[in-house]
Amino acid sequence: MSDASTLRPVRASTIAQWDHQADVVVAGYGIAGVCAAIEAARAGAEVLILERTGGWGGAAAMAGGFIYLGGGTPLQRALGFEDTPENMETFLLAALGPGVDKAKIADYCRGSVEHYNWLVSCGVPFREAFWGEPGWEPPHDEGLMYSGGENAAPFNAIAKPAPRGHVPQFADKKIGRKSGGYMLMKPLAETAESLGVRVEYDLRITRLVVDDDERVVGVLARRYGTEVAIRAERGIVLATGSFAYHQQMIEGYAPRLIGRPAAAIEEHDGIGIRVAQALGADLAHMDATEVAFFGDPQLMARGILVNGRGQRFIAEDTYPGRIGQAALIQQENQAFLVIDEASYEAGLATETATPFFRQPPTWAAETVAELEHDMGLPTLALQATVDCYNLHAGDGIDPLLGKKPEWVRPLRGPLAAFDMRGCTAGFTLGGLRTDLDSRVLHVSGAPIAGLFAAGRCTSGLCAGGYVSGASLGDGSFYGRRAGIAAAKN
Amino acid sequence: MSDASTLRPVRASTIAQWDHQADVVVAGYGIAGVCAAIEAARAGAEVLILERTGGWGGAAAMAGGFIYLGGGTPLQRALGFEDTPENMETFLLAALGPGVDKAKIADYCRGSVEHYNWLVSCGVPFREAFWGEPGWEPPHDEGLMYSGGENAAPFNAIAKPAPRGHVPQFADKKIGRKSGGYMLMKPLAETAESLGVRVEYDLRITRLVVDDDERVVGVLARRYGTEVAIRAERGIVLATGSFAYHQQMIEGYAPRLIGRPAAAIEEHDGIGIRVAQALGADLAHMDATEVAFFGDPQLMARGILVNGRGQRFIAEDTYPGRIGQAALIQQENQAFLVIDEASYEAGLATETATPFFRQPPTWAAETVAELEHDMGLPTLALQATVDCYNLHAGDGIDPLLGKKPEWVRPLRGPLAAFDMRGCTAGFTLGGLRTDLDSRVLHVSGAPIAGLFAAGRCTSGLCAGGYVSGASLGDGSFYGRRAGIAAAKN
Numbered sequence: 012m013s014d015a016s017t018l019r020p021v022r023a024s025t026i027a028q029w030d031h032q033a034d035v036v037v038a039g040y041g042i043a044g045v046c047a048a049i050e051a052a053r054a055g056a057e058v059l060i061l062e063r064t065g066g067w068g069g070a071a072a073m074a075g076g077f078i079y080l081g082g083g084t085p086l087q088r089a090l091g092f093e094d095t096p097e098n099m100e101t102f103l104l105a106a107l108g109p110g111v112d113k114a115k116i117a118d119y120c121r122g123s124v125e126h127y128n129w130l131v132s133c134g135v136p137f138r139e140a141f142w143g144e145p146g147w148e149p150p151h152d153e154g155l156m157y158s159g160g161e162n163a164a165p166f167n168a169i170a171k172p173a174p175r176g177h178v179p180q181f182a183d184k185k186i187g188r189k190s191g192g193y194m195l196m197k198p199l200a201e202t203a204e205s206l207g208v209r210v211e212y213d214l215r216i217t218r219l220v221v222d223d224d225e226r227v228v229g230v231l232a233r234r235y236g237t238e239v240a241i242r243a244e245r246g247i248v249l250a251t252g253s254f255a256y257h258q259q260m261i262e263g264y265a266p267r268l269i270g271r272p273a274a275a276i277e278e279h280d281g282i283g284i285r286v287a288q289a290l291g292a293d294l295a296h297m298d299a300t301e302v303a304f305f306g307d308p309q310l311m312a313r314g315i316l317v318n319g320r321g322q323r324f325i326a327e328d329t330y331p332g333r334i335g336q337a338a339l340i341q342q343e344n345q346a347f348l349v350i351d352e353a354s355y356e357a358g359l360a361t362e363t364a365t366p367f368f369r370q371p372p373t374w375a376a377e378t379v380a381e382l383e384h385d386m387g388l389p390t391l392a393l394q395a396t397v398d399c400y401n402l403h404a405g406d407g408i409d410p411l412l413g414k415k416p417e418w419v420r421p422l423r424g425p426l427a428a429f430d431m432r433g434c435t436a437g438f439t440l441g442g443l444r445t446d447l448d449s450r451v452l453h454v455s456g457a458p459i460a461g462l463f464a465a466g467r468c469t470s471g472l473c474a475g476g477y478v479s480g481a482s483l484g485d486g487s488f489y490g491r492r493a494g495i496a497a498a499k500n
Numbered sequence: 501m502s503d504a505s506t507l508r509p510v511r512a513s514t515i516a517q518w519d520h521q522a523d524v525v526v527a528g529y530g531i532a533g534v535c536a537a538i539e540a541a542r543a544g545a546e547v548l549i550l551e552r553t554g555g556w557g558g559a560a561a562m563a564g565g566f567i568y569l570g571g572g573t574p575l576q577r578a579l580g581f582e583d584t585p586e587n588m589e590t591f592l593l594a595a596l597g598p599g600v601d602k603a604k605i606a607d608y609c610r611g612s613v614e615h616y617n618w619l620v621s622c623g624v625p626f627r628e629a630f631w632g633e634p635g636w637e638p639p640h641d642e643g644l645m646y647s648g649g650e651n652a653a654p655f656n657a658i659a660k661p662a663p664r665g666h667v668p669q670f671a672d673k674k675i676g677r678k679s680g681g682y683m684l685m686k687p688l689a690e691t692a693e694s695l696g697v698r699v700e701y702d703l704r705i706t707r708l709v710v711d712d713d714e715r716v717v718g719v720l721a722r723r724y725g726t727e728v729a730i731r732a733e734r735g736i737v738l739a740t741g742s743f744a745y746h747q748q749m750i751e752g753y754a755p756r757l758i759g760r761p762a763a764a765i766e767e768h769d770g771i772g773i774r775v776a777q778a779l780g781a782d783l784a785h786m787d788a789t790e791v792a793f794f795g796d797p798q799l800m801a802r803g804i805l806v807n808g809r810g811q812r813f814i815a816e817d818t819y820p821g822r823i824g825q826a827a828l829i830q831q832e833n834q835a836f837l838v839i840d841e842a843s844y845e846a847g848l849a850t851e852t853a854t855p856f857f858r859q860p861p862t863w864a865a866e867t868v869a870e871l872e873h874d875m876g877l878p879t880l881a882l883q884a885t886v887d888c889y890n891l892h893a894g895d896g897i898d899p900l901l902g903k904k905p906e907w908v909r910p911l912r913g914p915l916a917a918f919d920m921r922g923c924t925a926g927f928t929l930g931g932l933r934t935d936l937d938s939r940v941l942h943v944s945g946a947p948i949a950g951l952f953a954a955g956r957c958t959s960g961l962c963a964g965g966y967v968s969g970a971s972l973g974d975g976s977f978y979g980r981r982a983g984i985a986a987a988k989n
Contacts, residue, residue: 110755266599
């Protein structure tokens, strides 16, 4: 069935009978939805969650589980890292722009310690251990890691580096090791249910219901082909995730992701964005994308990454999410890792490598000139890059891109190159424009009465950049705000 | 006054009296509006144009005047250039993507010769002369020029190069030399008025008017603080231009343009987009931007352009609009022109240089090593780039980026560098999603009854890329479609 018949808002007067009713209705049982439900219930509202799959979790439960928190969280302090809300704000303004919602970033940084404590009070476990190696995620149950290049160039010269990737996890003999995202969602879902939050599963929302004053008072949904009408006395919270799986939206808004795997779940079809657009909701940063880069960070930090012209483009020891963004957006998805045999062996030997991101070398050669030729690069193109890198690496520095001295060593002897094209995947970061109370804003700038949203169906902290943990971070933070505001409505 | 009270659609039943009435009402008297008006009038409709300034022209009349046309126009053929709609389509798909509206591009290429003939039949003058030098616009009254890098790498290997920048202009002793855009608009405005099209000036639209079936039947506007209601019997055509001057939209959708001059007129405040969004209209490619690059193409082609790391990034002999896009999007707005004294003098000496884009050198030095040092680049960073360039330039080739042999010469002797940062300006290319009949599409995918749009308030041919002439091209082409469809409605 085409969308055409299903997206336009429906008048409440045409609803013969409501199948369900609650004070606050939350669409989507991922991170934003569960946080909205908890806060709405604690504020005294009767809460009903509508979830299109058969269980809680959403994309969050599949995620690595980083939540981006800082400003001096108890975990940061216990592990000896100094941070302030202002320092965190300085970093995020530099890393997530241009065009970020400055009010949202300031608000988020100031509320970050309280948000950490709230998560802990809900039972989210953070183990007091720091993981300091380059990588995507902590390999064990460490609770804290750099997740946005804070300690790498250029950001280490802009703000005092502090790790802010908080990972909820611990080893549990009964359930085995689960992802951080699962360990985040599980205690929150248990908290919500202990507060009497009800859930209807297998219901996918299709249209909003408005009264004669254009106030949102309900939502229509479908369950196995049957239409279900749900009344919301105080407000609806949209928390249905990104549009990574809506092909037309990807082509029209975030075409760099065309043809790449979505680092999301297929329920992320943009429905929350579209039902609100049908009411005149405004959007923001629809082109913004997270881009994962499936290379082993232990190898990347030890080698050099070059583009399709054999030129370096990024400090290789930064967080790999930033490498993917730079490669896809600025280098037309051309990225190759060049590394010498000794560094390759050293990278392989670390217990902290990421073997499932490893691939055999695409080219191997005795000299740079030979490698350059095999890679189809013009004579001197790669050689010039290596000569410049080696000249300074001899002094232990990287003045071109600022890779930290611990990873800088001249490339010598036999070497190899890895074709990293096609190693990117991603998800979308743009969506509904919301205010600090998670009210969905009409294109006129005024809030749409009765409508709230949080998580990846909204534009959150990110514009051009991304740090791991920003999505679970703003999803949980503004999910809470949505629940509070809807309950008060 | 805030937007809040002015954007939401109004019910027709609340309008006590209509101040004006026509079959087809066109908002905006620029290129899209005038073409819509002509075609609607020719189809037998009574047409009223609403223009917020005191005269016709819009951004079009201020523009250089390129219209992107091809597929074998009479002008192309008269000047000895072969082209086909398929060849044009191949180029545009490569140059304007990713994520382009393929149906629109195919449609536009197939209709291009007919559109050229239509413009000529309306009195638009194209002089049979070709200008083949690198530059922004023809320096005299030549009617045809390369305006999108068709004859430069990488596109000259993808499609058979054909110039498609058609510039309406001729020397007129009475009025002196006017911009191509003026020479485009003048005969079209005269044509419209000869067909009885009426115009109301100094009227800025504020809200759409809908009937009880959500069909658009009119528009509200303001004239010096007084509200004016205009009834449209058959349809409204939105042709109000881009959102280059709406600060919040720039920050939220196209943040790369923050802080740059807008290559547009200040009437381009996105109003057409926003009134339609308030009705649930869908958007596309809101991040897409044209980026002008204010450097002298005669100097750029003779030198090398390097980024903030001293690396080359584009074939310097391509159309300068493409250089600006590459510099801003892929090189973080870091661009420097490096040129030796002999080439600089040769560039200056051409009668076809663009002196008003010229600036004094930022740095001058006897050797590359000295220049590199003065520019604050690490030792070998620029030297390596020049060594690689010179090695191949000695053979007359540029295997790294494919600059054409005629512009390739080793850099020798004293040389200079120009800081080209801050030399970019631009405008926005995203907007309302429309179909091939210029019907504005609701987010559900269905057309919004009674609502049509064309020009830069819509997403036209461009996604990630741009060629000069695409905006006047799709604005005029789909303006005509809007007029035809609205008149038939």
